[in-house]
Amino acid sequence: MPSLVWALSELNEKLALELVRDKLTAGVPPLDIVEECKSGLAAVGERYSRGEYFLGDLVLSGEIFQEIMHILNPVLAGGEKPATAGKIVFGTVEGDIHDIGKNITISLLRCHGFEVYDLGVNVPPDKFIYWLNKTGSQILCLSTLLTSCFDVLKRTVRLVRMIEREQRVRVLIGGLVNERVRAYAGADQWVTDARRGVELCLQWNGVQ
Structure with missing residues (x-):
């Protein structure tokens, strides 16, 4: 039987x-299953870097993964623990629209x-600050796959440090x-x- 990794790498939805x-x-x-999907998506990325796939193929692989997550999310939700580990604000930074890694991490x-x-x-940076203040979250997760967004990461973290008061916000x-x-x-x-x-x-929230 063909593997899931192979099916994804061949864009066979x-x-x-x-x-x-x-x-x-x-x-x-x-x-x-999510881990297998990650390997399949990595294979698509490698083929793109070799010039075998084009931007549209990358987009298609992301769409296939989203369809897979529609199937997996109800099962994952059934295994979710009560939300007692803490609050996290999460997003892909300004200038970047990649979200596959973000979505996998949020599910976990x-x-x-x-x-x-x-x-x-x-x-944008100010939206992260707004949600940190609104939710009282003590962890901020920022995602990007673009080197052009490193300055946005820096600006966002700088703003976070400015609003810190009694308790430090951890930035991942x-x-x-x-x-x-x-x-x-x-x-x-x-x-x-x-x-x-x-x-x-x-670890940061003392759960492990």
């Missing part, structure tokens, strides 16, 4: 959705009991980032893996 449903019926944990965070305020994509950045980007932006930590991001948020 019908087969990918069929395989996801079959895996759920067979009792495969939904988070394991909710499964671990976090109340996540998803601000979507292309979010993810996407196309590394330690140099973290230091430049002034964030607390950086990740390129959704599960590692969840682990850090749990």
